[in-house]
Amino acid sequence: MKTTLFKHRPKRPGEKRKLSFTLTGQEGKPWRIALMGAAALLLVLLIVALSRVEPNALGSAEVRTIQDRGVLRVGVRDDIPGMGFAQTGLEAELGDILAQRLLPDIPAGNSVKYVTVDSMTIGPKIAQGAIDVAIAMMPQGAQPKFLYSQPYYSDPCYFITSVTTQRLVLQGIRAGCVQNTPSATLLESYVAARPSANITIVKYASYPDMIEAVMESNVEVAVMTQLYIEKYQAETDVNPDTLVPFMPYIFRASAVSPGTVNYCIACPTDTPALITVADLVLDELQQSGQLQSMYTKYGLVQDYAHEEE
Numbered sequence: 001m002k003t004t005l006f007k008h009r010p011k012r013p014g015e016k017r018k019l020s021f022t023l024t025g026q027e028g029k030p031w032r033i034a035l036m037g038a039a040a041l042l043l044v045l046l047i048v049a050l051s052r053v054e055p056n057a058l059g060s061a062e063v064r065t066i067q068d069r070g071v072l073r074v075g076v077r078d079d080i081p082g083m084g085f086a087q088t089g090l091e092a093e094l095g096d097i098l099a100q101r102l103l104p105d106i107p108a109g110n111s112v113k114y115v116t117v118d119s120m121t122i123g124p125k126i127a128q129g130a131i132d133v134a135i136a137m138m139p140q141g142a143q144p145k146f147l148y149s150q151p152y153y154s155d156p157c158y159f160i161t162s163v164t165t166q167r168l169v170l171q172g173i174r175a176g177c178v179q180n181t182p183s184a185t186l187l188e189s190y191v192a193a194r195p196s197a198n199i200t201i202v203k204y205a206s207y208p209d210m211i212e213a214v215m216e217s218n219v220e221v222a223v224m225t226q227l228y229i230e231k232y233q234a235e236t237d238v239n240p241d242t243l244v245p246f247m248p249y250i251f252r253a254s255a256v257s258p259g260t261v262n263y264c265i266a267c268p269t270d271t272p273a274l275i276t277v278a279d280l281v282l283d284e285l286q287q288s289g290q291l292q293s294m295y296t297k298y299g300l301v302q303d304y305a306h307e308e309e
Helices: 029-058 061-069 090-102 122-127 182-192 207-215 226-233 272-288 290-297
Strands: 072-076 112-116 133-139 146-161 174-178 200-204 221-225 259-268
Touching: 029 272, 061 090, 061 272, 072 090, 072 122, 090 112, 090 133, 090 146, 090 272, 090 290, 122 133, 122 259, 133 146, 146 182, 146 207, 146 226, 146 272, 174 182, 174 207, 182 200, 182 221, 182 259, 200 207, 207 221, 207 226, 221 226, 259 272, 272 290
Parallel strands: 072 112, 072 133, 174 200, 174 221
Antiparallel strands: 133 259, 146 221, 146 259
16 A cells, blocks of 8 residues: 555645644644654664764773773762762762773673762862773863763752741842852852842851851851752761760751752863763663663652742
8 A cells, every 4th residue: 555644636726735734633644654754764873873983982092091901990979878978879880880881891890990089189080090080970061171971960959048947038148158069150150140139159168167057047048959968968976975866967958949060970181982982871871761760779869849939
């Protein structure tokens, strides 16, 4: 049987022909067929393109150096539960998956070496060649001297207040942030876009200092990403005199967000093939749903509610 997408009939005198577009019913069937064909063609072209890109990247000089060494050195955090804690978490597992792709002949677990980093040491370790890649909450494009993959996790930032605050008012207030952090950058952009709000930014050297300022009402609000909010809301300590456990950081997180921080895999600018392979791996994890399963595995939620004040 011969199938045609469009049936032609002669145009009547004085008739203005209209092109009707719908995806429903019999009338939309030709369009659905055309769109499915285009999608299939696009997928084939993408697979062909990726199949050519990966062998080129895996045959690069930087990848051969890692293969000769027999181990991928990955910088990871050890202070953020769910992301990196005692060399477990989302970022450590991503490092293991990337190492398996680069070193397929080496047993899983033996092909990766984790190097503990923090926000202060991660840049120097990349620059000095102490690690091959960093999977350690590196904000997208934070330092132009490094290369970045596509994001593997989006971390929303929120305003926090003391537990006694009844209503969040972002007008004529002092807002705290930790200096040189992504959340500080988001706060600065938020304030710059609202000059009439008359918000004064107060910078602190650490999250404990900033949270204590909120608890003591030295600032009305402060900004933290969701991962840090969860970290400090779960912190416990023990009174040395009574040995009674207590929570040292008590604050309230609002649903008002000044923005989101996207974390990416980073590497030196002279090893672009590593980012190419990392992007391919992340694409596959996204498409297969495995990345979402990893979020669930490590208690990471990606559907936070955002509000405007």
